[in-house]
Amino acid sequence: MHRHSAGSLGGGAHGGGFLMTGKERHILIVDDEEGFHELFGFILQPLGFIVHFAYDGVKGLERLKERDYDIIFLDVHMPRMTGPELLKLIKEIKPSQLVVMMSSGSDPRQAVEKAVRDLCAVACMFKPFELEQIMENLKRIPQA
Numbered sequence: 278m279h280r281h282s283a284g285s286l287g288g289g290a291h292g293g294g295f296l297m298t299g300k301e302r303h304i305l306i307v308d309d310e311e312g313f314h315e316l317f318g319f320i321l322q323p324l325g326f327i328v329h330f331a332y333d334g335v336k337g338l339e340r341l342k343e344r345d346y347d348i349i350f351l352d353v354h355m356p357r358m359t360g361p362e363l364l365k366l367i368k369e370i371k372p373s374q375l376v377v378m379m380s381s382g383s384d385p386r387q388a389v390e391k392a393v394r395d396l397c398a399v400a401c402m403f404k405p406f407e408l409e410q411i412m413e414n415l416k417r418i419p420q421a
Contacts, residue, residue: 302418303344305329307337307363308352308379317350320411334358338366346374347418350411351398353380364396375399377414379406 304326306317314330321328329346331337335357341349349367353360360378367374378393378401393401399417402410 302326302347303329305331305337305340305346305349307331307334307340307349307355307360309333309355310352313352313379317411320408321415324415334360334363337363341367341370341374345371348375348377348414350377350379350402350414353378361392361396364393364398368397375417377402377417379404 302325304317304321306314306328307330308314309332311332314332318328318330326347329340329344331340333355337349337351338358351360351364351367360380364376364378367376376398378398380401381404400414402414
């Protein structure tokens with residue numbers, strides 16, 4: 278299992294507007310491109326998040342069964358199981374799970390956006406995305 282941790286930033290420390298408490302925050306990145314694993318790790322670990330990775334939908338499903346995640350960032354196009362296929366299973370297993378879909382592009386018919394809405398993902402980010410989009414989606418995580 279790929280797992281990276283920067284530990285908790287503790288009490289009053291913050292980064293990017295996030296106040297990390299003693300509660301561990303776990304995020305799952307499911308994407309077949311290693312560059313996105315590195316990007317999310319680079320951004321999220323210094324904020325105190327524990328970042329878990331899966332390279333396809335099958336591995337993503339395995340990770341989901343291992344533990345709870347505060348939010349999942351899920352790519353649409355992957356081998357073995359697509360993002361929408363995995364999202365459907367996620368919602369069957371953990372209906373309240375926060376999932377943000379990631380896609381390499383939008384089509385004029387907005388098929389990806391419609392599928393994301395129909396399957397109850399909280400958002401869809403289109404690659405390449407900006408740091409601000411990641412940070413905005415992190416704000417969806419309920420603060421305990």
